[in-house]
Amino acid sequence: MPMHRLITIRFSHYNEKARWALDRYRVPYREDGYLPMFHFAPMMLLSAQHGMGKSDRVSSPFSTPALLTDDGRVMRDSSEIVRYVSDRFAKGALYPTPEVGELEQRFHDELGPHTRRVAYFFALGDPALLPRIADENVGRAQAWAFKRVAPLVTRGIRRNLRVDRAHADRSRDKVLAVFDEVSRRVAGRQYLVGDTFSAADLAFACMAAPALLPTPDEGYGAWLPPVDAVPSEIAKVVTELRASEAGKYALRMFATERRARDVS
Ligand SMILES: N[C@@H](CCC(=O)N[C@@H](CS)C(=O)NCC(=O)O)C(=O)O
Numbered sequence: 001m002p003m004h005r006l007i008t009i010r011f012s013h014y015n016e017k018a019r020w021a022l023d024r025y026r027v028p029y030r031e032d033g034y035l036p037m038f039h040f041a042p043m044m045l046l047s048a049q050h051g052m053g054k055s056d057r058v059s060s061p062f063s064t065p066a067l068l069t070d071d072g073r074v075m076r077d078s079s080e081i082v083r084y085v086s087d088r089f090a091k092g093a094l095y096p097t098p099e100v101g102e103l104e105q106r107f108h109d110e111l112g113p114h115t116r117r118v119a120y121f122f123a124l125g126d127p128a129l130l131p132r133i134a135d136e137n138v139g140r141a142q143a144w145a146f147k148r149v150a151p152l153v154t155r156g157i158r159r160n161l162r163v164d165r166a167h168a169d170r171s172r173d174k175v176l177a178v179f180d181e182v183s184r185r186v187a188g189r190q191y192l193v194g195d196t197f198s199a200a201d202l203a204f205a206c207m208a209a210p211a212l213l214p215t216p217d218e219g220y221g222a223w224l225p226p227v228d229a230v231p232s233e234i235a236k237v238v239t240e241l242r243a244s245e246a247g248k249y250a251l252r253m254f255a256t257e258r259r260a261r262d263v264s
Pocket residue numbers: 009012013014015056058059060061062063064065076077078079108116
C-alpha cells in the first residue's frame with residue numbers, strides 16, 4: 001500500500017512540526033531522517049523529480065521537511081504539511097480560526113530561526129555535542145560518516161545561518177521577547193487560541209524546542225541534547241525559559257498533546 005514518506009533533518013524543530021501533525025492523526029508514514037548536509041542528496045533527487053522547492057528568509061530550496069503523500073503530492077514546508085494533515089485527516093481541526101495560521105507564520109518567522117541560531121551557537125562550540133547528536137538521531141553508517149565531515153558541516157552552518165556570538169546574542173533577545181509575549185498570552189489559559197489545541201500551539205511548542213530542549217520522554221520526536229548536557233551559559237537560559245509561563249505551556253503541549261497521541 002502506498003505510504004506517506006517524510007524526509008527530515010531528524011532533530012530539526014521545523015521537521016518536528018510535520019512529524020507531530022502526522023503522528024497526532026496516525027497518518028501512516030515512513031521517516032527518512034538525515035543529519036545536516038546528508039539531507040542534500042535526497043532533497044536534490046526530489047528537486048530533480050518534482051521541481052525545486054521555494055526559499056524564503058528562513059529556508060533554502062533544499063530545506064526539510066518534505067512530504068511525499070500516498071497519492072503522489074509533494075510538500076516542502078512544515079506549515080503546508082500541518083495544514084494538509086489537518087484538512088485531510090482532521091476536518092480542519094488544527095486551524096479553527098484564521099488567527100491560528102497567522103500565529104503559526106509569526107512563530108515560523110520570528111521564533112524558529114532564532115532558537116535555532118542560539119542552539120547551534122552552543123552546540124557547534126562544544127566538541128562533544130555534535131557526535132552525540134549524530135549517534136542519537138540516525139543510524140550508525142550515517143552517524144559515522146557525519147562525524148568524519150563534522151568540521152565541514154560546522155563551517156557551512158556557521159556561514160549559512162550566521163551563527164556567531166553577535167548574531168546569537170541578538171537572537172537570544174528575540175527569543176526572550178517572544179517568550180515574554182506568549183507568557184502573557186497563555187497565563188491562566190490552556191491554549192493560545194480558543195479552548196482547543198491548534199496549529200498555533202503546535203507551532204509555538206516546536207519553534208521553542210531548541211530553547212527548551214525537551215527530551216523524547218517529554219514528548220519531542222527526536223533527540224536534542226538534554227539541559228544537563230549543554231554548556232552552562234546556555235543551560236542557564238534554557239532553565240529560565242523552561243520555568244517561564246510560555247516554557248511551561250510549551251512543555252505541557254508536548255506532554256499532553258504530543259506524547260498522548262490518542263486523539264479522535
Ligand atoms: N519554511 C520551512 C523552514 C524549514 C527549515 O528551515 N528547515 C531547515 C532545518 S531547521 C533545513 O532543512 N535546512 C537545510 C537547508 O535549507 O538546506 C518550513 O517551515 O518547513
